[in-house]
Amino acid sequence: MTPDNLPSAAPSIARLVQELNRLPGIGPKSAQRLAYHIIRLPAEEAYALAEAVTAVKRNTVLCGQCQNLAEATPCAICADQRRNRSIICVVEEPMDVLALERTRSFRGLYHVLHGVISPINGIGPDQLKLRELLSRLSVPEVTELVVATNPTLEGEATAMYIRRHLSRDDLRVTRLARGLPVGGSLEYTDETTLSRAFQGRQDL
Amino acid sequence: MAPPRTYRCEGLTLRKAAIGEADLVVTVFTAEQGKLRAVAKGARRSTSKLVGHLEPLTLTRLSMARGRELEIITQAQVVDSLPALKEDLPLMARGLYVAELLDGFGPEASPSPGLFRLAAAVLRALPGAADPETPLRYFEFHLLRLTGMLPELYQCVECGSEIAPGAHRFSVNLGGVLCPACSPAEALMRPLSLRAMKVLRLMHRGSLSETAALTLNPSLAAELKSILAPTVRYWLGKEIRSNSFLEQLQNERRPGTGAIRGQ
Numbered sequence: 001m002t003p004d005n006l007p008s009a010a011p012s013i014a015r016l017v018q019e020l021n022r023l024p025g026i027g028p029k030s031a032q033r034l035a036y037h038i039i040r041l042p043a044e045e046a047y048a049l050a051e052a053v054t055a056v057k058r059n060t061v062l063c064g065q066c067q068n069l070a071e072a073t074p075c076a077i078c079a080d081q082r083r084n085r086s087i088i089c090v091v092e093e094p095m096d097v098l099a100l101e102r103t104r105s106f107r108g109l110y111h112v113l114h115g116v117i118s119p120i121n122g123i124g125p126d127q128l129k130l131r132e133l134l135s136r137l138s139v140p141e142v143t144e145l146v147v148a149t150n151p152t153l154e155g156e157a158t159a160m161y162i163r164r165h166l167s168r169d170d171l172r173v174t175r176l177a178r179g180l181p182v183g184g185s186l187e188y189t190d191e192t193t194l195s196r197a198f199q200g201r202q203d204l
Numbered sequence: 205m206a207p208p209r210t211y212r213c214e215g216l217t218l219r220k221a222a223i224g225e226a227d228l229v230v231t232v233f234t235a236e237q238g239k240l241r242a243v244a245k246g247a248r249r250s251t252s253k254l255v256g257h258l259e260p261l262t263l264t265r266l267s268m269a270r271g272r273e274l275e276i277i278t279q280a281q282v283v284d285s286l287p288a289l290k291e292d293l294p295l296m297a298r299g300l301y302v303a304e305l306l307d308g309f310g311p312e313a314s315p316s317p318g319l320f321r322l323a324a325a326v327l328r329a330l331p332g333a334a335d336p337e338t339p340l341r342y343f344e345f346h347l348l349r350l351t352g353m354l355p356e357l358y359q360c361v362e363c364g365s366e367i368a369p370g371a372h373r374f375s376v377n378l379g380g381v382l383c384p385a386c387s388p389a390e391a392l393m394r395p396l397s398l399r400a401m402k403v404l405r406l407m408h409r410g411s412l413s414e415t416a417a418l419t420l421n422p423s424l425a426a427e428l429k430s431i432l433a434p435t436v437r438y439w440l441g442k443e444i445r446s447n448s449f450l451e452q453l454q455n456e457r458r459p460g461t462g463a464i465r466g467q
Contacts, residue, residue, distance in 0.1 A: 156290060
């Protein structure tokens with residue numbers, strides 16, 4: 001929606017609607033609803049929102065090691081000397097780091113690719129942070145790479161691409177297990193997931 | 205009479221894109237309706253009954269409800285997940301090339317049983333082919349045929365004379381073979397050897413299994429690619445992105461060297 005087709009709105013409101021409408025998953029109606037919600041907020045809350053947007057753009061950098069979004073380089077995870085520096089877990093997006101950190105199961109380091117190989121969408125290996133990953137893996141201190149790209153066609157393509165380009169034979173390369181989700185149902189599970197769940201079955 | 209609100213079909217998933225909080229928009233190629241786009245609600249949640257059934261390069265039986273702009277996928281069941289195609293990166297890249305061409309050429313809302321059967325057969329033939337490039341050439345040839353752009357192999361596309369053995373050329377934009385006497389200024393031409401002509405004629409009249417069993421020497425395989433791949437690209441009117449990725453994989457010096465081309 002543009003200010004032109006919001007004829008009765010004040011220009012500044014129309015502009016806010018237009019900007020919100022550019023966000024992913026926000027259609028014209030949602031943008032309008034959010035804009036009027038912001039207008040009704042107490043001034044300090046609205047300014048805090050604006051300040052948060054400004055600050056995140058001003059202060060966010062990519063960590064020079066793991067390529068995750070951070071406020072300093074190296075980021076807090078890479079700088080934490082208590083973490084196991086011999087294992088690197090490679091993920092597609094910064095949000096995947098948050099998801100894995102919530103599990104508290106992994107105490108190694110991360111590497112964020114910022115995407116996934118998707119030839120049909122024109123995203124090739126050169127557009128990802130793969131060169132940086134291969135450079136980190138050349139250090140003998142690193143003994144294991146955990147490939148935690150999503151179990152999708154693109155995630156698998158990226159995992160295979162990484163595997164093809166590893167030069168060290170002594171590096172252990174693992175892939176996150178694929179199987180049944182908690183709360184899922186066998187009846188609706190696809191054959192690939194089910195067969196992998198069978199392959200990865202464990203003693204009770 | 206209005207068409208039914210719900211229907212079933214079998215489709216090949218070409219691509220998917222995230223939309224909203226947890227939904228997907230899936231592009232599917234079906235025999236009954238050609239290419240169509242459909243919403244799979246909640247399909248990005250790991251516990252969705254649709255998750256896993258809508259991955260690209262998967263043959264799936266779908267239950268659909270007609271929507272205002274996009275169809276809505278209500279049920280999905282994998283018919284063939286084509287696992288052998290997805291366990292090898294160059295094979296997967298070739299499968300994506302087929303999917304991208306179907307996406308580009310496939311007619312929307314128009315029955316296309318021949319094109320659907322061709323694509324499914326080629327994807328299934330890729331892992332076992334003597335050279336996986338050969339089924340791709342078969343696909344390109346018959347994709348052109350089924351979309352009304354069958355390459356002319358028996359008469360000169362300029363003068364109409366019957367093609368006899370000689371120094372022929374293939375014109376990408378005129379859609380077939382040129383005899384030695386014709387060189388129209390507007391023709392994008394490539395040399396066409398007698399052996400390549402014979403393989404093209406075999407592709408035209410023969411089956412996929414006959415073509416896939418051929419063992420072509422590298423120069424002949426390259427010649428066929430130099431004829432058919434630019435022809436589909438010409439008629440599509442844009443670059444085929446997955447082909448660039450496939451060529452990148454083929455040009456890499458040796459897997460396991462730690463080198464990424466261009467870096």
